[in-house]
Amino acid sequence: MTRIAYVNGQYVPQSAATVHIEDRGYQFADGVYEVCIVVNGRYWDMEGHLARLQRSLNELQMAAPMDIEALKVVMGEVVRRNRLKNALVYMQVTRGVAPRNHPFPPEGTRPSLVITARRFDLDQSDAKAKTGVSVISQPDIRWGRVDIKTVGLLPNALAKQAAAEAGAAEALLVRDGVVTECSSSNAWIVDETGAIVTHPKTNRILGGITRQTAIACAEELQIKVIERPFTLEEAKAAPEVFITSATSFVMPVISVDGVRIGSGKPGPVAMRLREAYKARAARG
Ligand code: PMP
Numbered sequence: 001m002t003r004i005a006y007v008n009g010q011y012v013p014q015s016a017a018t019v020h021i022e023d024r025g026y027q028f029a030d031g032v033y034e035v036c037i038v039v040n041g042r043y044w045d046m047e048g049h050l051a052r053l054q055r056s057l058n059e060l061q062m063a064a065p066m067d068i069e070a071l072k073v074v075m076g077e078v079v080r081r082n083r084l085k086n087a088l089v090y091m092q093v094t095r096g097v098a099p100r101n102h103p104f105p106p107e108g109t110r111p112s113l114v115i116t117a118r119r120f121d122l123d124q125s126d127a128k129a130k131t132g133v134s135v136i137s138q139p140d141i142r143w144g145r146v147d148i149k150t151v152g153l154l155p156n157a158l159a160k161q162a163a164a165e166a167g168a169a170e171a172l173l174v175r176d177g178v179v180t181e182c183s184s185s186n187a188w189i190v191d192e193t194g195a196i197v198t199h200p201k202t203n204r205i206l207g208g209i210t211r212q213t214a215i216a217c218a219e220e221l222q223i224k225v226i227e228r229p230f231t232l233e234e235a236k237a238a239p240e241v242f243i244t245s246a247t248s249f250v251m252p253v254i255s256v257d258g259v260r261i262g263s264g265k266p267g268p269v270a271m272r273l274r275e276a277y278k279a280r281a282a283r284g
Pocket of ligand 1: 035156181182183184185186205206207208209210211244245246247
């Protein structure tokens with residue numbers, strides 16, 4: 001079936017969808033994005049993703065392409081036109097099209113908005129969680145404002161490529177010995193008391209929406225949450241390691257740089273949290 005994309009006011013076959021060569025997203029990575037999941041026709045954590053999109057726009061003094069209510073209509077329409085029940089929806093906003101010049105384009109330049117959707121396989125995600133995934137470490141060479149969800153993802157892509165070449169699913173990013181997060185997910189460990197530990201929400205990590213919901217789930221389950229930096233060594237010695245993102249939910253990690261984590265099987269805390277996350281997200 002032809003995939004339909006929303007591009008600047010029009011729904012078009014994705015194969016025919018194009019952006020201008022002087023779009024600032026293309027030339028300067030001057031754009032922000034969100035990835036959301038739809039399960040059984042319902043967006044998970046939609047409000048959180050839209051709030052973060054608004055924050056990214058504000059931090060970069062970028063105009064919103066339309067108001068939030070209109071955006072929700074388009075998001076629904078993209079899923080409907082692609083006839084998807086379970087979907088991964090990608091939304092990107094850039095500062096628009098202008099002759100190439102570093103400073104912002106003139107006031108009134110229209111931001112570009114692109115929304116695409118593709119099928120999301122929930123069963124495949126659950127199958128992966130059953131076995132757990134391996135990760136490797138990579139240096140965190142990103143800029144100082146990774147709390148803004150920009151399309152400037154080259155360091156993330158390089159880290160993920162290194163992981164793929166090592167047969168791993170993700171890369172733990174390490175700065176000054178501390179694990180900040182992963183190339184496209186947040187990183188967590190379970191400590192010896194059973195508490196879950198993740199890097200505090202600073203400008204060194206992206207404040208994951210799944211991270212936020214996982215914290216709420218942990219509190220419901222009376223699992224203690226500690227937001228503090230942890231080292232790569234701590235991760236390798238931890239009883240459990242797991243990662244979170246909109247597309248992986250809560251995903252257990254069974255090895256870091258080839259070092260087995262715990263029993264080498266998905267840990268009980270991560271699995272409880274995954275089930276709680278899925279139940280909460282489905283509830284809305
Ligand atoms: N960190 C990075 C660098 C990411 O790209 C993502 C995925 N967008 C996350 C964390 C997780 O965020 P979320 O839970 O909102 O998907």
